[in-house]
Amino acid sequence: MLNGLLVGSLYAIIALGFVLIYKASDVINFAQGEFVMFAGYVIAFFLLSMELPLWGAAILAVVVMVVVGYAVEWLVLQHLIGRPVVAVIMATIGLASFLQGLAQFLFGIETRNVPLPISDDPIFIGDVLLNRVELIAAVLAGLGFAAIGWFFVKSRSGIALRAIADDQQVSQAMGIDVRKYFALAWAIAGIVALLGGIFWGNATGVDVQLALIGLKVFPVVILGGLDSIVGAIIAGLVVGLVESMAAGFIDPIVGGGTKDLTPYVLMILVLMIRPYGLFGKEIIERV
């Protein structure tokens, strides 16, 4: 149960980057998993090949991810503003493939590990066994959510982003540089992906498989509502929980592997019943 919640908080981190981009620019980012993977490769490169301390590697990796985020926005996505949804989705799918190739080309194909200065000894609360890294990740995720919540509500840029999410044309008329803030959103998403990359890289090692985590993001964001940060957190926890319950209760009956399936079944159900998710805004369409 608790472990499910902890894994769920890791899902929530990745989903957060996804929601950020969708909220600001209405772009569905199919490359979120690849972002996380790329960030994992970058931090592993700085830690292992350059042998930098963790804080130095983290700062450099933040710089790299911000640059990548900006580059994606400027080179590709800003040209696609106002084009059909299919085009934007395909562009991010292309981006995913590109990032996979690039990461392997730059950093090699072998699996890297992201070592963290955290001991592997489990913590016992009562008789429940907890993984220390996951616990810290969950705490950091909580802090991250708080920071981003503060950013969206209080800071000038955050308010601008919310305005853009509400209505692009009007915010442009009010003197908000929409392109600049789109790029900002992508840069933040890059940083969030880095957070995900560090912890997932520590948990599973960094290789192409890590990008598959990106697919797990979809059940989370669909359940939570595409444009809701609170939704991403809660749905991340729910999906983590459902996975561990499926592994606990259904697996013995049907014989294994349901852990990977249940999130998607859940997602199909949500799509059929309540497509805009738990906390998303309902869209009413007119001709």
Next chain:
Amino acid sequence: MINRETGTFKRSFGEDLALYRVPLPRIVMTLIVLWVFVGFPLVGSEYWLGMANLLGIACLGALGLNILIGYTGQISVGHAAFMSVGAYSAAVLMREFDMPWVFAMIGGGCSAAIVGMFFGIPSLRIKGLYLAVATLAAQLIIEWIINHWGWLSGGAQGSIYVKAPVLWYGFADGQILTMKLEENIHFYFLIYIVLALGILFALNLFRSHLGRAFIAVRDRDIAAEIIGVNIFKVKLIAFGIASFYAGVTGVLYTYYYSIANFEMFSLGISIQFLAMVIIGGLGSILGSIFGGVFITMLPIVLDFMLRGVGGSIFGWDDATVSSFLPQWQLMLFGGLIMFFLVVEPDGLSKLWRNFTDYFKVWPFPYL
């Protein structure tokens, strides 16, 4: 004039029904058909025949996906999964019920169509990105089922071997003459006859009531509903037709490799077919063909170029090239998708149209 529509009047019902109304395209099409069914099989080497087979299968799959995405505007990221449904249905039909391969092929197409329509049900309420995500789930769920239900998919490897299709080509001395389809040249004719049927069906579909309804739903679904198109029915039929194409594509792959294997139908393949449709041109049958050829040839040409050019200029040997070839393929593939989306959203078919339009008025463009 042989290539201009001006001055070409439809004086009979037959002329109105013709697919090509001006002489030049008709001549070109005849030449192409002659080349495909007579010329190429005579001169093509074994290697090129094998390549042509893969191209043909890919084009058929891309055509199906284009009907769904390009003409009906319903995005699907699960095309390869529907192919696998077709492939496995046909394989099971042949293995368990010893069904003739033609019926197994149609059966595979139909079962893929049914599964596709089932996963198309959410399209009633959702569209665009939500639909993309729903079909993504379809892809993953179908892959999972094939991987985990051994009784269906032939054990832990998830693959079923099928016998070579047997063709009855004649009747003599009270016996049916049969031959096994197992060489490239046999498959070549099988694949290209199916592809030709697929293209003919698609060309005529979009001149029919149903095809027009597809386009109306794509352009503005709510407006289409108001003028009396039953959106749900139309979307489901679109999913059905596209999945039927996908299923037949899967069956062809199965016959060609004489094995049904889930690894041939992974998410990556779905994305490849998406790329074919985008790069070839959305809403264009010619575009599907261009896209299918382009994406299938891309890795082969890249391989050739890197080995040839890289070898002579930078002195790379085979091992060096092989070490980074897959990464370059991924990068080029993703880069090309983004490039086409930004620079030429209507794809290769638009470039071709620009080219032919130019020659329609050549040499007097100002007239």
